[in-house]
Amino acid sequence: MNTKKTRQVRVGQYILGGGNPVRVQSMCNTDTRDTNATIAQILRLEAAGCEINRVAVPDMEAAQNLGKIKKGINSPLVADIHFDYKLALEAIKQGVDKVRINPGNIGAADNVRQVVQAAKDKGVAIRIGVNAGSLKYLKEIEGKPNLTSFEWAEIMTREALDQADILEKLNFKDILVSLKADDLPRTIAANELFAKTSDIPLHIGLTEAGSFLSGTVKSSIALGTLLKNDIGATIRVSLTEDPVLQVRTAYEILKALDMRKFGPDIISCPTCGRCRVNIAQTVKELENRIYSDKELLAKATGLKIAVMGCIVNGPGEARDANFGIAGGVNEGLWFIDGKAVSKIPQADWIETILNKIRERNAF
Ligand code: SF4
Incomplete structure (x- = not known):
């Protein structure tokens, strides 16, 4: 049954x-x-x-x-x-x-x-x-x-x-x-x-x-x-x-399984020899910051966020997300809702993503 x-x-x-x-x-x-x-x-x-x-x-x-x-x-x-x-x-x-x-x-x-x-x-x-x-x-x-x-x-x-x-x-x-x-x-x-x-x-x-x-x-x-x-x-x-x-x-x-929504869907690449930014650290810190903040968690629920290592697969995935970053050399190309917006240094990635989440209404 x-x-x-x-x-x-x-x-x-x-x-x-x-x-x-x-x-x-x-x-x-x-x-x-x-x-x-x-x-x-x-x-x-x-x-x-x-x-x-x-x-x-x-x-x-x-x-x-x-x-x-x-x-x-x-x-x-x-x-x-x-x-x-x-x-x-x-x-x-x-x-x-x-x-x-x-x-x-x-x-x-x-x-x-x-x-x-x-x-x-x-x-x-x-x-x-x-x-x-x-x-x-x-x-x-x-x-x-x-x-x-x-x-x-x-x-x-x-x-x-x-x-x-x-x-x-x-x-x-x-x-x-x-x-x-x-x-x-x-x-x-x-x-x-x-x-x-x-x-x-x-x-x-x-x-x-x-x-x-x-x-x-x-x-x-x-x-x-x-x-x-x-x-x-x-x-x-x-x-x-x-x-x-x-x-x-x-x-x-x-x-x-698409049975519950809870927190964001974070897409990130495994990195390879082309990568010149720290993806693993970024994703870990991003997750920790979102899941330890009730308001951020609610606002991030249902959002797709892509954090990608380089321009090979990065722009495609980043474009497909609500917010995305495609890494370059110590910086990344920042996408919002499918559009390339600006280049931002890696040191600013996390705050940029978190600020954008805060600006969104909870889904
Ligand atoms: S996106 Fe770039 S850095 Fe990441 S795994 Fe693919 S080719 Fe390597």
Whole structure:
């Protein structure tokens, strides 16, 4: 089932699934008991465009701190809980917008009933998270090292549906599901199979994707493949990195697929022996300046900016952009909306581009 046809689930101010925009999530790596550090990180994530933030809730002290965190932030807050239904009850009492918990892992039926009732009373959604590394059906896999990704997908989907069934039998429908593995074939197969089987919207991501470079490549392929087939209501890019970079990467994936607009589209060449200007440094600084300034970011959203090394490909790309520079020797030919305007020294490139962005209205 593609995302346009899934049921809709509210999480805070957002409606997920059912054709609504794909939302970007991240997860804090602060100690949830540390109110100031967690709020500060979520505010940084929000400034980077993160729309839904998840925190780990390992104990009651962390659960009891969620209300204070919620008061200090603007985005929906998700409590990530394993095994202990009392933590889920406390998190809901503290005002979180979604709980990530697996009903099949929290013991007696009455524990599940209490969590579901509390979630219903407060309008809180529940995400069921199925990870290939911690499957309930792990026994079925033991001694079978050569399972295909499709066989993995069947087991992961069955586990997710069993968990969802527990909630649906209690007439609870505000469910999201995630099916994650640390490799592409299983992640893609599991999400595709689940999407064919159920109308529950999916939160998609590759778990433990790795370092910035390898994690970005793997996540881009996995999420790109699924999103292109209209699978996924929310995404998270897991990287062993600052969570802000996870958010930036998630938006780059959505932008590349033309699914969301966020920040400018910066075109730059890889440079070669013809280049007599510093393109890499210019692009890095330009991005840093734009993404660290809320007003600039809003105004730059939807703009195409080309920063090119020389006259071989430079004028063509620069002409095709809203603003473009084609490098020469320590200077560049400056284009606005397809027209060559003037030559400017490299030292003035960044301020010239930023000033032009400021003059534009937000798209
Ligand atoms: S635009 Fe010029 S400097 Fe950049 S890669 Fe092409 S030929 Fe080389």
